[in-house]
Amino acid sequence: MPLANTPTSVPVVVDNEKCIADKGCTVCVDVCPLDVLRISDLTNKAYMAYDECWYCLPCQCDCPTAALTVNIPFLLK
Amino acid sequence: MAGIFEDTADLDELAEALRSADAGERRVAILALADSGLPDAVPLLASAARDPDSGIRLQAAIALGSFDGAEAADALTKALTDADPAVTRAAAESLAELKDPRNADVILPFVAHPSAFVKEAALRALKELRRPEALKPALDAMRDPNAAVRIQAVGVIGFLKLEESVPALRSAASDSDATVRRAAINALAFSQAPSSSEAIARALDDAEWPVRESAAEALGRSRSGVSAKDALIARLDDEFWQVRLKAIRSLAALKVRAAAIAIAHGLTHPEPNMRKEAAAALGELKASEALAHLERAADDIDADVRKNVRWALSQLG
Numbered sequence: 001m002p003l004a005n006t007p008t009s010v011p012v013v014v015d016n017e018k019c020i021a022d023k024g025c026t027v028c029v030d031v032c033p034l035d036v037l038r039i040s041d042l043t044n045k046a047y048m049a050y051d052e053c054w055y056c057l058p059c060q061c062d063c064p065t066a067a068l069t070v071n072i073p074f075l076l077k
Numbered sequence: 078m079a080g081i082f083e084d085t086a087d088l089d090e091l092a093e094a095l096r097s098a099d100a101g102e103r104r105v106a107i108l109a110l111a112d113s114g115l116p117d118a119v120p121l122l123a124s125a126a127r128d129p130d131s132g133i134r135l136q137a138a139i140a141l142g143s144f145d146g147a148e149a150a151d152a153l154t155k156a157l158t159d160a161d162p163a164v165t166r167a168a169a170e171s172l173a174e175l176k177d178p179r180n181a182d183v184i185l186p187f188v189a190h191p192s193a194f195v196k197e198a199a200l201r202a203l204k205e206l207r208r209p210e211a212l213k214p215a216l217d218a219m220r221d222p223n224a225a226v227r228i229q230a231v232g233v234i235g236f237l238k239l240e241e242s243v244p245a246l247r248s249a250a251s252d253s254d255a256t257v258r259r260a261a262i263n264a265l266a267f268s269q270a271p272s273s274s275e276a277i278a279r280a281l282d283d284a285e286w287p288v289r290e291s292a293a294e295a296l297g298r299s300r301s302g303v304s305a306k307d308a309l310i311a312r313l314d315d316e317f318w319q320v321r322l323k324a325i326r327s328l329a330a331l332k333v334r335a336a337a338i339a340i341a342h343g344l345t346h347p348e349p350n351m352r353k354e355a356a357a358a359l360g361e362l363k364a365s366e367a368l369a370h371l372e373r374a375a376d377d378i379d380a381d382v383r384k385n386v387r388w389a390l391s392q393l394g
Contacts, residue, residue, distance in 0.1 A: 020101035025108060064104050064136055 001036065001050040010048040011071050012037065012059060018067035019045040028059040028068055088117055095121055100130045107133065111140035119144050123152035126168075131161040138164050142171025150180040150202075154187050157195045169198035173205075181208040188214040193223040200229035204236050212237055216245055224254040231257060235264025243268060247276040255285040262288065266295030278305035286317040293320055297327025306333045313339045318348045325351075329358035337364035344370050344386075349379040356382060360389030368393060 004010045012028075019025075022044035029037045029046065036050040037059060046068070053070065060070045091113075094106035107125050110118040122144070125137035138156045141149045153175070156168035172184070180202070187199035188211075200218060203211045211233050218230035231249050234242045246268065249261035262280050265273035277299060280292035293312050296302035302309075312324040313336070325343055328336040341364070343355030356374060359367045371393075374386045 020104060023099065023101040024105045025101075027108065064108060065101075065132070 001034075001052040004036075004048050004051040010051050011053040011055065011073075012048040013069045013071060014046045014048075015067045015069070016043065016045045018065040020065055020067070021046045025064065027062050027064060031058040031062050033058075088113070088115065088121065091118075092121055095125055100133060103128065103130070103133050104136050107136045107140050111143055114143070116144070116146070119146065119148045119152075123148060126152045126156050131159075131164060134159060134161065134164045135167050138167040138171055141168075142174040145175050145177045145180070147177075147180060147183050150175055150177075150183040154184060154195075154199070157187065157190075157198050158192065165194065165198075169194070169201065172198055172202040175202065176205060178206045178208055181206045181211060185210060185214060188218060193221070193226050196221065196226045197223070197229050200226065200233050204229065204232045207236050209237065209239070212239065212242060216242075219245060219249060224252075224257050227252065227254070227257045228260045231260040231264050235260075235267050238268050238270075240270055240272075243270045243272050246273070250276045250280055255283075255288055258283065258285070258288045259291045262291045262295050266298050269300055271301055274299050274301040274304055277302075278308045281305070281308045281312050286315070286320055289315060289320045290317070290323050293323035293327055297323070297330040302327065303331045303333065306331060306336070309333070310336045310339055313343070318346060318351050321346075322348075322351055322354050325354050325358045329361040332362065334362050334364060337362050337367050338370075340364075341367040341370035344374040344377075349377075349382055352377060352379065352382040353385050356385035356389045360385065360392040363392050363394070365393045 021039045026039065029039060033056060034052055034054060036048055036052050037046055038049040040047050055070055055072045055076060057070055060068045091106045091109055094102050097103055107122065110122055122137050122141050126134055128134050138153065141153050153168045153172040157165055159165050184199050184202050187195055190196050196218060200215060215230040215233035218226050221227055234245055246261050246265050250258055250265065252258050262277055265277055277292050277295050280288050283289050293309060296305050296309055309324050309328055313321055315321050325340050328340060337359060340355050340358050343351045346352055359371060371386055371390050377383050377386060
């Protein structure tokens with residue numbers, strides 16, 4: 001899988017203000033079936049490490065603080 | 078859910094985290110408590126359900142749904158009157174997840190609550206607990222002005238499967254609200270009471286097609302549904318194909334061979350689902366008198382219909 005070099009353009013966008021990964025939450029990382037989400041060593045927040053997504057949405061639905069948004073491509077909506 | 082929470086099942090540590098000034102830490106503690114699955118987590122989650130932060134209360138209400146027992150039920154019933162509607166909705170959802178019949182003792186008093194939402198949630202939670210004590214409050218709730226409450230009351234009575242509750246369900250089948258009538262028809266079918274078929278059959282003439290659809294479907298599941306076979310055959314001419322489709326399905330389930338030619342007319346209906354069901358029903362009935370109809374439908378434009386027609390023809394022998 002390609003590394004997500006430009007995190008702003010990946011499908012899973014994390015609102016760092018809302019993300020509580022720095023408090024120990026790993027829900028999005030745990031539920032992702034593709035294992036493409038990680039907790040950043042720099043910010044201690046969740047981010048999309050690999051640019052691959054099934055748009056299955058558990059990360060968005062299960063996030064306790066609604067910090068994740070999965071931007072589904074128009075043609076898949 | 079796996080991950081870091083496996084290492085944080087120390088309840089003292091989590092209780093301490095629940096007292097943190099940081100809402101994020103309290104939220105993570107709730108997730109860890111839910112993940113622990115330990116019965117001792119319930120009192121901690123119950124206290125978190127009273128947190129000043131509504132987001133924390135919401136998280137606690139969701140987490141309590143994965144536990145069971147009177148303490149969880151007590152915390153969730155209290156959360157039904159939370160100031161935040163998101164918390165009350167989550168509490169109602171979680172309460173319905175609890176399946177221990179002993180929870181009924183905690184939930185029953187809330188059926189008489191002045192709020193229609195609380196009454197509805199309490200009745201919904203009582204439904205699958207199947208406690209006979211719920212019958213009287215549910216019968217009282219059948220007179221509630223709110224249709225959502227009456228629907229849940231019908232559900233409680235239906236799940237109890239008591240012969241003495243059939244008159245109440247029969248009366249609900251004539252409710253002013255179509256959704257209540259529909260729920261009553263389904264409850265009557267679920268009860269399998271011999272005296273229920275007549276009321277279900279009457280609903281085949283209901284003014285609302287969803288009620289007629291439920292009635293047509295319910296008769297196929299009813300042990301005495303065959304007594305309403307003429308009324309079901311009459312529904313094959315209903316103006317809504319959804320009703321006709323259920324009538325076809327039920328007539329096949331009840332093995333009403335006399336309906337075969339009337340069902341065969343469904344093979345030329347513009348709705349492919351109708352043609353598909355008609356073919357399947359004729360196969361189930363082994364209706365050799367419909368052979369010509371089936372042969373004409375063998376080249377149907379829809380692949381699913383053709384498949385069912387082929388199967389039906391194979392059943393005729």
